[in-house]
Amino acid sequence: MRAFAVGGTAALLSVGLFLALWGSPPDAYQGEYVRIMYVHVPAAVSAYGAAAVAFGAGALYLWRRDRRWDFVGRAGAELAALFSGLTLLTGMLWGKPVWGVWWAWDARLVTTAVLFLLYVGCLLVRDLADDPERGRRLSAAVAVLAFLDVPVVHYSVVWFRTLHQGPSISLQGVKLAPEFLLPLAVNAVAYLALLSVLLAERARLASLEGER
Amino acid sequence: MKRLRLAAAVLLVVGSLGYVVAGGLREAVVYYVTPTELQSRTLDPRRPVRVGGQVVPGSLRREGGALRFVLSDGQARLPVRFAGSVEGLLVEGQGAVVEGRLGPDGTLEARSVVVKHSEEYTPPRSPLPPAERNAP
Numbered sequence: 320m321r322a323f324a325v326g327g328t329a330a331l332l333s334v335g336l337f338l339a340l341w342g343s344p345p346d347a348y349q350g351e352y353v354r355i356m357y358v359h360v361p362a363a364v365s366a367y368g369a370a371a372v373a374f375g376a377g378a379l380y381l382w383r384r385d386r387r388w389d390f391v392g393r394a395g396a397e398l399a400a401l402f403s404g405l406t407l408l409t410g411m412l413w414g415k416p417v418w419g420v421w422w423a424w425d426a427r428l429v430t431t432a433v434l435f436l437l438y439v440g441c442l443l444v445r446d447l448a449d450d451p452e453r454g455r456r457l458s459a460a461v462a463v464l465a466f467l468d469v470p471v472v473h474y475s476v477v478w479f480r481t482l483h484q485g486p487s488i489s490l491q492g493v494k495l496a497p498e499f500l501l502p503l504a505v506n507a508v509a510y511l512a513l514l515s516v517l518l519a520e521r522a523r524l525a526s527l528e529g530e531r
Numbered sequence: 532m533k534r535l536r537l538a539a540a541v542l543l544v545v546g547s548l549g550y551v552v553a554g555g556l557r558e559a560v561v562y563y564v565t566p567t568e569l570q571s572r573t574l575d576p577r578r579p580v581r582v583g584g585q586v587v588p589g590s591l592r593r594e595g596g597a598l599r600f601v602l603s604d605g606q607a608r609l610p611v612r613f614a615g616s617v618e619g620l621l622v623e624g625q626g627a628v629v630e631g632r633l634g635p636d637g638t639l640e641a642r643s644v645v646v647k648h649s650e651e652y653t654p655p656r657s658p659l660p661p662a663e664r665n666a667p
Contacts, residue, residue, distance in 0.1 A: 344654035344655070345654070345655060346652050346653065346654070346655070347653045347654060347655040347656060348620065348622060348625065348648060348653075349620065349648065349652075350655075353652060356652075415618070416618075416619070416620070417619055417646060418619045418646050418647070418648075419618035419619025419620075419621075419644070419645050419646055420618070420619070420643075420645050423562065423645065424562075425562040426560050467545065479560040479561065479562075480560075480561040480562055480583075481562050482562050482563075482583075482628055482645065482647055484647065484649055484650040485650045486650060487650040487651070487652065494649075494650050494651045494652070495651075495652045496652055496653045496654055499652045
């Protein structure tokens with residue numbers, strides 16, 4: 320089962336990378352830079368997913384005090400930090416050639432940076448407390464509150480006037496040509512599979528550490 | 532009692548976040564003003580402004596080392612002059628956000644020009660996309 324999940328994820332990521340590099344046309348306006356989207360958007364979606372896992376596990380840990388939820392929560396928080404960091408990094412690499420700047424203080428960028436910092440904080444408070452149980456509860460509480468930032472990040476481009484463009488995929492319609500939609504969908508699924516594998520592995524590792 | 536305090540804390544955070552999103556900051560968190568908003572404001576000329584709009588097709592030109600173009604939001608138009616070089620993909624018909632001071636003649640003397648692109652993605656119709664046509 321584990322080998323199947325890891326192998327399947329590797330295959331999906333390979334197909335995604337192939338589609339991103341060779342299966343997608345350049346964009347009429349951005350040219351080849353559009354290919355950064357195939358990492359940037361799946362990374363952001365994975366960050367939302369990891370944040371949702373950390374939220375659910377955190378809430379369940381605060382309620383039930385079952386250590387297993389803490390292992391899952393820790394994995395979720397670490398991966399939320401990882402994928403939101405990757406979102407910021409690829410966003411900067413994309414912004415420099417297309418916008419002309421690495422960074423702008425607009426609502427989308429700032430709320431995403433806040434999301435990253437919230438999960439870094441969530442991981443910090445766990446080990447800052449003298450009493451490990453207190454650290455776990457604090458970390459779970461931060462993970463629950465941090466999740467509130469996810470809808471703010473996502474709708475920031477709708478609610479506020481930002482430099483970052485609005486959503487290309489929403490209930491109002493899809494503004495991506497089908498040639499871009501397929502590589503993006505495959506990469507999003509591949510990244511979510513990667514997130515699932517990493518979550519399971521990290522939670523397992525945490526439980527092995529916890530049993531020591 | 533402890534549960535009640537936790538619930539109150541959560542409610543406070545959720546409530547203030549909702550307030551910020553729904554009303555308070557909605558007007559304040561704008562990355563740029565539109566040319567129409569710029570016209571309707573009485574501006575302190577010493578203070579820099581950040582204005583965003585579409586680069587009017589046909590308005591982009593070089594003039595004595597400076598770049599000139601007109602920004603529009605569909606209603607008001609704002610002439611812009613920029614002496615530096617644009618690092619982003621500045622194209623007519625796409626968005627731009629400029630920062631600078633308004634001159635006495637109504638031209639914005641830009642200190643920076645940042646490109647804002649649309650959320651639309653299409654394959655190129657012409658053989659080369661603008662990104663490569665403009666490459667040095």
